[in-house]
Amino acid sequence: xxxxxxxxxxxxxxxxxxxxxxxxxxxxxxxxxxxxxxxxxxxxxxxxxxxxxxxxxxxxxxxxxxxxxxxxxxxxxxxxxxxxxxxxxxxxxxxxxxxxxxxxxxxxxxxxxxxxxxxxxxxxxxxxxxxxxxxxxxxxxxxxxxxxxxxxxxxxxxxxxxxxxxxxxxxxxxxxxxxxxxxxxxxxxxxxxxxxxxxxxxxxxxxxxxxxxxxxxxxxxxxxxxxxxxxxxxxxxxxxxxxxxxxxxxxxxxxxxxxxxxxxxxxxxxxxxxxxxxxxxxxxxxxxxxxxxxxxxxxxxxxxxxxxxxxxxxxxxxxxxxxxxxxxxxxxxxxxxxxxxxxxxxxxxxxxxxxxxxxxxxxxxxxxxxxxxxxxxxxxxxxxxxxxxxxxxxxxxxxxxxxxxxxxxxxxxxxxxxxxxxxxxxxxxxxxxxxxxxxxxxxxxxxxxxxxxxxxxxxxxxxxx
Amino acid sequence: xxxxxxxxxxxxxxxxxxxxxxxxxxxxxxxxxxxxxxxxxxxxxxxxxxxxxxxxxxxxxxxxxxxxxxxxxxxxxxxxxxxxxxxxxxxxxxxxxxxxxxxxxxxxxxxxxxxxxxxxxxxxxxxxxxxxxxxxxxxxxxxxxxxxxxxxxxxxxxxxxxxxxxxxxxxxxxxxxxxxxxxxxxxxxxxxxxxxxxxxxxxxxxxxxxxxxxxxxxxxxxxxxxxxxxxxxxxxxxxxxxxxxxxxxxxxxxxxxxxxxxxxxxxxxxxxxxxxxxxxxxxxxxxxxxxxxxxxxxxxxxxxxxxxx
Numbered sequence: 041x042x043x044x045x046x047x048x049x050x051x052x053x054x055x056x057x058x059x060x061x062x063x064x065x066x067x068x069x070x071x072x073x074x075x076x077x078x079x080x081x082x083x084x085x086x087x088x089x090x091x092x093x094x095x096x097x098x099x100x101x102x103x104x105x106x107x108x109x110x111x112x113x114x115x116x117x118x119x120x121x122x123x124x125x126x127x128x129x130x131x132x133x134x135x136x137x138x139x140x141x142x143x144x145x146x147x148x149x150x151x152x153x154x155x156x157x158x159x160x161x162x163x164x165x166x167x168x169x170x171x172x173x174x175x176x177x178x179x180x181x182x183x184x185x186x187x188x189x190x191x192x193x194x195x196x197x198x199x200x201x202x203x204x205x206x207x208x209x210x211x212x213x214x215x216x217x218x219x220x221x222x223x224x225x226x227x228x229x230x231x232x233x234x235x236x237x238x239x240x241x242x243x244x245x246x247x248x249x250x251x252x253x254x255x256x257x258x259x260x261x262x263x264x265x266x267x268x269x270x271x272x273x274x275x276x277x278x279x280x281x282x283x284x285x286x287x288x289x290x291x292x293x294x295x296x297x298x299x300x301x302x303x304x305x306x307x308x309x310x311x312x313x314x315x316x317x318x319x320x321x322x323x324x325x326x327x328x329x330x331x332x333x334x335x336x337x338x339x340x341x342x343x344x345x346x347x348x349x350x351x352x353x354x355x356x357x358x359x360x361x362x363x364x365x366x367x368x369x370x371x372x373x374x375x376x377x378x379x380x381x382x383x384x385x386x387x388x389x390x391x392x393x394x395x396x397x398x399x400x401x402x403x404x405x406x407x408x409x410x411x412x413x414x415x416x417x418x419x420x421x422x423x424x425x426x427x428x429x430x431x432x433x434x435x436x437x438x439x440x441x442x443x444x445x446x447x448x449x450x451x452x453x454x455x456x457x458x459x460x461x462x463x464x465x466x467x468x469x470x471x472x473x474x475x476x477x478x479x480x481x482x483x484x485x486x487x488x489x490x491x492x493x494x495x496x497x498x499x500x501x502x503x504x505x
Numbered sequence: 506x507x508x509x510x511x512x513x514x515x516x517x518x519x520x521x522x523x524x525x526x527x528x529x530x531x532x533x534x535x536x537x538x539x540x541x542x543x544x545x546x547x548x549x550x551x552x553x554x555x556x557x558x559x560x561x562x563x564x565x566x567x568x569x570x571x572x573x574x575x576x577x578x579x580x581x582x583x584x585x586x587x588x589x590x591x592x593x594x595x596x597x598x599x600x601x602x603x604x605x606x607x608x609x610x611x612x613x614x615x616x617x618x619x620x621x622x623x624x625x626x627x628x629x630x631x632x633x634x635x636x637x638x639x640x641x642x643x644x645x646x647x648x649x650x651x652x653x654x655x656x657x658x659x660x661x662x663x664x665x666x667x668x669x670x671x672x673x674x675x676x677x678x679x680x681x682x683x684x685x686x687x688x689x690x691x692x693x694x695x696x697x698x699x700x701x702x703x704x705x706x707x708x709x710x711x712x713x714x715x716x717x718x719x720x721x722x723x724x725x726x727x728x729x730x731x732x733x734x735x736x737x738x739x740x741x742x743x744x745x746x747x748x749x750x751x752x753x754x755x756x757x758x759x760x761x762x763x764x765x766x767x768x769x770x771x772x773x774x775x776x777x778x779x780x781x782x783x784x785x786x787x788x789x790x791x792x793x794x795x796x797x798x799x800x801x802x803x804x805x806x807x808x809x810x811x812x813x814x
Contacts, residue, residue, distance in 0.1 A: 105544065112698070115697070118692060119695065120695055121691055121757070122683060122688075122690065122691035122759045123758075128688075130681050130684050130700050131695070132686050134700070137682070141681045
């Protein structure tokens, strides 16, 4: 491993007055898995775009050799949804052309999917739009590892497991090990510190556009990583909130695939768990539309897929926050603009949305702050029941802690949260968890039974038996 | 569900079959070589204009100038191309290059294609009126002969429409470059990240639209034998309707060349059908609109069911 694949020396990048990257020096050796962690806005994405060649550095030198061997899996999925999986493979490979290209593309992506995600169930001739988000992410990851004529040198994975369930995430991390053993370098960016610690050889911590730590993985622990990133480890108070499940029942709903009903009480934080795609999102949508559900109170929905279901791209941050509350902001038939501004400014402060002005376009915010605006939209409304569809996807650690605290505070005030999450850590913030399997309830776990083992057992019971 | 997506794909063909059947029932004499030839003769220029529109829709834009453009091509071909073929061909090539340049302009300045092409439609019309202030000119003999050619058994317009549909289908839906073009409509950002030039793609797609617009103008002139600046004004809406009727969507790079050709045939046939029903020409546009709305409503219903299941 003497030969260095990629070398950055004092690389910096500015966008106008904003310094996104400040003199980064980094070597990446062949066959190395480099874990990259940091808050949103720490400069990870900028660094990644510079390595990928989509941004040119404003200063410093960059020696990457041949760019063809560098691939990226971006956080927001970048497949063409109107094309099939095989056709998307063609997009990534210029030399997949001529007679029989379709079969070659199809064989190539299928073989790679089989290798990384055995039992994936993805048809390479299926249009991407028809695939659930987890399978899209699997297809995109597999595409990044396909090889035609150029050898693969570096693959950058930005939050690759954000839409994967526990099993497929595990398969990916195993594959990362196998691929690095073949000499490919991998940069793994993840907010799941467990993944970073399990898969990397070396961990680089970024903060404010700089590398603040760069050490072998063995020298890090979960707590030391978090400490290096600059936020403190908030051990949330798991104080018994036995009152939560004894309040009035505000929600009663029957899942599509089973007979057992789910109940939610006033002031309760109810987690929906289980493997991704086992009916949790469908359950939320069903509650929201009132099918087979008895709901006492007004509802608000926080989307997980920000880009397609969440933000209004052309609107300001303020308008994105107040849209759910416009009915309440009416004054003699028109919107009371002053009240709207007040509401937006109030929630900007309460959610600590990092922007100088709520009248800026929503897209000026980082992903985590956009998600905060979506939380503000729901919390600012008159809804007493908040439905959350895995809303923390790709949100940084610090933001998460702030939002968790906010959820808890709102629950104390009597709001009910129905929270679908794919991260086990988030379930520990819930009073109870309902585990879904095959669109039905497979277990209801009270606070004292809520352990990773129990959730996994309920998610997999059929396979284990 | 397979059956629903199958229904959605088959809908353009079913619509054509239904309109054709209805025409045969209302006027049985159309069920002949001569009848079909007469009814379908304008299908070729409409199909070509529809294909031109489809290339622009593939990259999420809309061309509101294709009708006047087809008219302008007719005017140039009935005068310049007739008198001085070399200069005429040069003029037509320059028009295609103009289309490509418009694509570049729209991409580079990030302009809304609707506004740019709406403005252009008046430019095309203006030039056409300058060239031919009143209807006139004469189609070159070879063009007339080509459009009047009698195929054995199956009338020429049907064969020609099929060939156009299949050729474009192979190029856009099957070839590896067609995938790149459709990908640009699906996710432009992802294409740029994968190293494809969006500028090149847009220029090529617009130039192809210009190419098929020229073919449409030539074939129309071959049928009408003399030119008129306003002859194809309705083609703008026909072409958009044809693409959508054929299963295409305004955004997202979802198009179907075979469907677009079938959509164009359906619209051409619907015109004849309404004449046979003795509906006054004043009501025909409205009636065609009604047919369009019915088909789109059916498609929406099928797609809605698809999304739910």
